[in-house]
Amino acid sequence: MDFFSIGLALACLSAVCGTILRVRKWFTRGKAMAGSTHHGPRSLRWAAGLADLILLRRTRGGLRRRGHALLILGFLPLLFLHAMDGVVTRPLFAAYEPTLDPWQFLRNLFGLVSLAGLALLLWNRTARLRPLSAAQDWALLAVVGGILVSGFFLESLKIMSEADFTRMADDYFPEAESGELLALKAYWAAENGARFSVFLPTAPEMLEQGAELHEDRCAGCHSPTSSAFVSRSMAALPLSPAMADRGRAAFWYLHVGLAFLGLSLLPWGKFLHPLSTGANLLVRGGSRNSQAQNPPPARGLGLDACTRCGQCSLHCSVAPIHTVMGNADILPMDKLSDLRRHLDARLSPVETGILAEGSHICTECLRCTEFCSAGIDLQDLWMTSKQMLSKAGRAGVDGEIRKSTAGEWAREFASGRLGAIGGTGAGLADQAESFWGCVQCTTCTGVCPVVAVSEDPSRDLDLTPQQIMNLLRMGLKSQTLGARMVWSCATCYKCQEHCPQDVPVADILYELRQLGAEVLREKEGRS
Amino acid sequence: MKKYDVMVIGSGFAGMAAALFAARRGLSVVQAGATGGIDFSTGFIDLLAVHPIAEQKVWEDPFAALAALRRDLPAHPFCRVSDGEIRLALEEFTSFLGEHGLCYRGREGKNTLTLTAAGTMKPTYLLPCTAWSGVEAWEAKAPALLVDFYGLKGLSARQIAEVRGDWPGLRTARVRFPGMGGELYPEHMAWSMADPARREELSKTVAPLAADVQYIGFPAILGMTDTGAVLSHMQELLGKKVFEIPTLPPSIAGPRLRAAFDRGLPPLGVRTCTQKLITRAVCSDEGFQFTAGSGSTSVELFAHSAILASGRFFGKGLKADRHSIREAVFDLPVTQPENRSLWHRPGFFDPRGHEVNQAGIETDNLLRPLDADGQPFHPRLRAAGAILAHQDWMRMKCGAGLAIATAYKAVISL
Numbered sequence: 002m003d004f005f006s007i008g009l010a011l012a013c014l015s016a017v018c019g020t021i022l023r024v025r026k027w028f029t030r031g032k033a034m035a036g037s038t039h040h041g042p043r044s045l046r047w048a049a050g051l052a053d054l055i056l057l058r059r060t061r062g063g064l065r066r067r068g069h070a071l072l073i074l075g076f077l078p079l080l081f082l083h084a085m086d087g088v089v090t091r092p093l094f095a096a097y098e099p100t101l102d103p104w105q106f107l108r109n110l111f112g113l114v115s116l117a118g119l120a121l122l123l124w125n126r127t128a129r130l131r132p133l134s135a136a137q138d139w140a141l142l143a144v145v146g147g148i149l150v151s152g153f154f155l156e157s158l159k160i161m162s163e164a165d166f167t168r169m170a171d172d173y174f175p176e177a178e179s180g181e182l183l184a185l186k187a188y189w190a191a192e193n194g195a196r197f198s199v200f201l202p203t204a205p206e207m208l209e210q211g212a213e214l215h216e217d218r219c220a221g222c223h224s225p226t227s228s229a230f231v232s233r234s235m236a237a238l239p240l241s242p243a244m245a246d247r248g249r250a251a252f253w254y255l256h257v258g259l260a261f262l263g264l265s266l267l268p269w270g271k272f273l274h275p276l277s278t279g280a281n282l283l284v285r286g287g288s289r290n291s292q293a294q295n296p297p298p299a300r301g302l303g304l305d306a307c308t309r310c311g312q313c314s315l316h317c318s319v320a321p322i323h324t325v326m327g328n329a330d331i332l333p334m335d336k337l338s339d340l341r342r343h344l345d346a347r348l349s350p351v352e353t354g355i356l357a358e359g360s361h362i363c364t365e366c367l368r369c370t371e372f373c374s375a376g377i378d379l380q381d382l383w384m385t386s387k388q389m390l391s392k393a394g395r396a397g398v399d400g401e402i403r404k405s406t407a408g409e410w411a412r413e414f415a416s417g418r419l420g421a422i423g424g425t426g427a428g429l430a431d432q433a434e435s436f437w438g439c440v441q442c443t444t445c446t447g448v449c450p451v452v453a454v455s456e457d458p459s460r461d462l463d464l465t466p467q468q469i470m471n472l473l474r475m476g477l478k479s480q481t482l483g484a485r486m487v488w489s490c491a492t493c494y495k496c497q498e499h500c501p502q503d504v505p506v507a508d509i510l511y512e513l514r515q516l517g518a519e520v521l522r523e524k525e526g527r528s
Numbered sequence: 529m530k531k532y533d534v535m536v537i538g539s540g541f542a543g544m545a546a547a548l549f550a551a552r553r554g555l556s557v558v559q560a561g562a563t564g565g566i567d568f569s570t571g572f573i574d575l576l577a578v579h580p581i582a583e584q585k586v587w588e589d590p591f592a593a594l595a596a597l598r599r600d601l602p603a604h605p606f607c608r609v610s611d612g613e614i615r616l617a618l619e620e621f622t623s624f625l626g627e628h629g630l631c632y633r634g635r636e637g638k639n640t641l642t643l644t645a646a647g648t649m650k651p652t653y654l655l656p657c658t659a660w661s662g663v664e665a666w667e668a669k670a671p672a673l674l675v676d677f678y679g680l681k682g683l684s685a686r687q688i689a690e691v692r693g694d695w696p697g698l699r700t701a702r703v704r705f706p707g708m709g710g711e712l713y714p715e716h717m718a719w720s721m722a723d724p725a726r727r728e729e730l731s732k733t734v735a736p737l738a739a740d741v742q743y744i745g746f747p748a749i750l751g752m753t754d755t756g757a758v759l760s761h762m763q764e765l766l767g768k769k770v771f772e773i774p775t776l777p778p779s780i781a782g783p784r785l786r787a788a789f790d791r792g793l794p795p796l797g798v799r800t801c802t803q804k805l806i807t808r809a810v811c812s813d814e815g816f817q818f819t820a821g822s823g824s825t826s827v828e829l830f831a832h833s834a835i836l837a838s839g840r841f842f843g844k845g846l847k848a849d850r851h852s853i854r855e856a857v858f859d860l861p862v863t864q865p866e867n868r869s870l871w872h873r874p875g876f877f878d879p880r881g882h883e884v885n886q887a888g889i890e891t892d893n894l895l896r897p898l899d900a901d902g903q904p905f906h907p908r909l910r911a912a913g914a915i916l917a918h919q920d921w922m923r924m925k926c927g928a929g930l931a932i933a934t935a936y937k938a939v940i941s942l
Contacts, residue, residue, distance in 0.1 A: 382561055442777070442778055443713060443778065446713055447713045447714065447715040447716070448783075450713060452713065452716065453715075453716040453719065455710075456708055456709055456710075457708070457709035460709070465711070498563060498802070498803045499563055499803075501562065501568070501842060502567055
């Protein structure tokens with residue numbers, strides 16, 4: 002057993018077992034996402050899904066789309082024709098030799114195309130996505146880039162390598178006389194970029210003899226190395242023949258090793274996205290809407306299909322709240338990752354609190370679902386996970402506050418167990434100036450659409466807006482924090498717009514909610 | 529920046545009227561002001577009913593009262609407008625409201641006594657058609673039922689009946705308003721009356737109590753934008769004449785007026801900067817540069833002329849501190865008592881009223897505000913409405929009429 006066989010076996014084992022485990026999670030996580038269940042068979046629109054996949058129809062942004070197109074166009078042929086040549090290319094093409102054209106030329110072309118695509122993706126991530134990026138994002142770029150670059154180096158060092166020439170000559174021209182070998186070396190040095198530690202003649206007749214020997218012995222398996230246009234141009238590097246020989250060995254291990262690493266990492270994080278995202282696009286069948294009734298495995302697949310492209314987080318409607326609060330789970334991309342960890346029971350209680358808070362800040366506006374380049378039905382995941390978290394006693398600040406009455410909250414706030422409420426005491430609700438002009442005219446309540454839809458405001462909302470303003474100006478803030486009016490406010494700002502005395506009614510209600518959220522964070526030990 | 533012919537500062541009666549009159553005369557108009565003030569209107573359009581206030585003399589003929597007022601109080605703003613201008617202004621104003629669903633009615637040259645939520649009879653010149661049957665019922669002392677609602681604080685039928693000892697045929701009933709409970713707010717009730725089903729429920733509740741009456745009175749909750757239709761449907765359902773009494777402020781009458789202007793002014797080309805007070809004004813020979821609102825939502829506006837209709841204290845046209853009163857937009861000189869101790873008399877209900885209620889800005893006969901030297905502050909600045917000095921519109925019962933008439937004069941004198 003040599004390095005190659007052991008490495009390949011281990012990498013395949015890791016890839017297969019890991020992928021099986023990942024796929025199993027599609028089912029277990031999907032099942033764990035309780036909530037609305039699948040009703041009846043779904044008609045899949047494979048054609049639309051396939052078009053999304055092949056044409057990268059959902060991949061947004063010029064850089065990303067071009068980068069992916071180039072990388073896929075370059076890397077897939079390399080994978081099948083080059084890396085798997087033993088099982089693909091050789092059986093299909095009788096005269097296949099990696100050093101013959103068109104293979105030698107195509108390998109360089111595909112490698113260059115891949116590298117160009119990778120460079121665009123790296124540019125995109127560095128310029129636009131750096132704040133959203135994690136280790137695995139850079140790792141995937143590094144592994145793929147490493148495979149490509151090391152491949153070029155390996156090929157160029159092979160071109161230069163004297164040891165390789167000698168080994169080939171020993172195998173395929175064992176009867177060579179020393180003069181003939183010299184002529185062949187002279188030819189290879191002049192025409193194919195090989196490097197030798199001995200001085201070589203440059204006389205035209207020697208080169209002519211070398212050319213004849215080359216035609217006779219080598220050309221059957223070797224096209225001119227100039228068709229390996231990238232590697233051959235790299236063969237101009239100033240290296241001694243000894244260094245080239247040592248480098249050739251080192252880069253073989255590097256290139257093959259990185260390829261094995263990539264293969265074995267396939268089930269890790271976003272390394273799987275070429276498979277999981279493709280599968281998800283097919284299952285979604287081109288839909289940009291939320292289905293709301295996805296069967297459990299489809300939900301599990303969706304959970305696993307994220308490419309971490311960051312579009313959802315960049316376009317999230319409540320991203321400004323993330324800017325203020327700093328809770329990473331407000332943004333869809335991070336929330337998805339923590340939701341997976343939650344389903345795997347790998348979140349601590351405090352982290353679960355953070356996930357619940359982020360989840361409940363989501364307004365279910367559908368934007369992330371529309372923008373998702375992996376076609377994940379995020380809307381369905383959020384709505385289901387919110388229900389799931391609420392059932393598990395994580396109803397978010399709104400839900401938690403509603404579990405007790407306004408009076409119970411007032412007692413709890415007044416008990417001082419939750420620390421000083423109101424933080425700095427410098428909020429709008431704490432300042433006498435906010436209520437200076439209030440004449441208790443009820444205009445704010447009269448125009449309030451939330452009060453309007455209630456059949457009995459004191460039963461449904463505890464207090465009306467003008468009553469809250471009155472309690473606040475009497476300094477009874479703890480009485481107001483748990484009032485359901487505060488937690489039902491739609492922040493439509495009608496009250497504030499119609500107030501004849503410029504009382505910032507809506508701003509104050511919003512501030513009270515911020516305070517409630519602070520209190521809950523404190524209760525859950527997250528402050 | 530777009531240039532306007534006229535900037536109307538204020539969105540109460542005077543501001544709305546000025547915007548309407550100016551737009552109707554082909555001027556390009558922009559209007560700014562808080563939305564809150566007009567919400568406190570009763571909906572009645574008073575012209576002039578009490579003069580002199582110290583005697584609390586009530587006049588049946590407002591034009592006779594005007595003649596007396598002009599004789600006694602030469603500084604009163606009504607001295608700047610003629611009876612003819614007043615009639616034209618009121619006609620144009622109420623016909624506009626009529627086009628937008630708010631029908632008004634009165635008696636030519638006569639004040640009418642109408643019921644208030646307190647049970648008193650208030651003299652006014654024009655009143656919403658929805659209140660008219662109440663006038664007829666009281667004048668005839670006809671058998672009538674006054675309905676109020678559990679949870680609605682702004683009107684008590686029993687209070688009205690007890691005060692109106694002169695109307696023995698008046699009965700009262702308190703009922704549950706269908707579909708709502710707890711504390712009720714007039715605007716929500718009025719909107720819910722847009723649903724014919726709600727009217728049917730209400731009439732089913734009331735009909736058994738009203739078998740032997742000719743008139744049925746309700747708190748003013750009969751619809752928001754379609755009061756005429758709601759009223760006639762209720763009359764049809766109940767088979768009686770139906771009328772409304774405005775509840776305590778803020779009643780639904782104010783939002784109805786505001787809604788009518790919100791609907792009617794933009795089609796006339798008026799640009800309205802709602803809920804924006806003027807925070808900066810720079811005058812030049814060409815006109816006025818204004819900033820409306822503050823912060824990120826503020827807008828810059830330029831107008832060749834301006835009409836200051838920003839009201840008194842509640843409208844934020846005048847600002848009072850511990851020592852004095854200032855005008856909010858141009859810092860015009862304000863006629864006011866010498867010091868704060870003279871603002872109010874010791875008795876709150878002193879029939880002579882309080883000096884501070886006469887405070888305001890001085891103008892010439894063209895309603896041009898005067899500067900400290902008694903000269904026009906700017907040739908194309910006018911003032912209208914409550915901000916004008918030497919009038920106590922509350923006690924004289926002349927608020928809306930004065931606002932509309934001076935707005936008319938301000939526009940036609942531009």
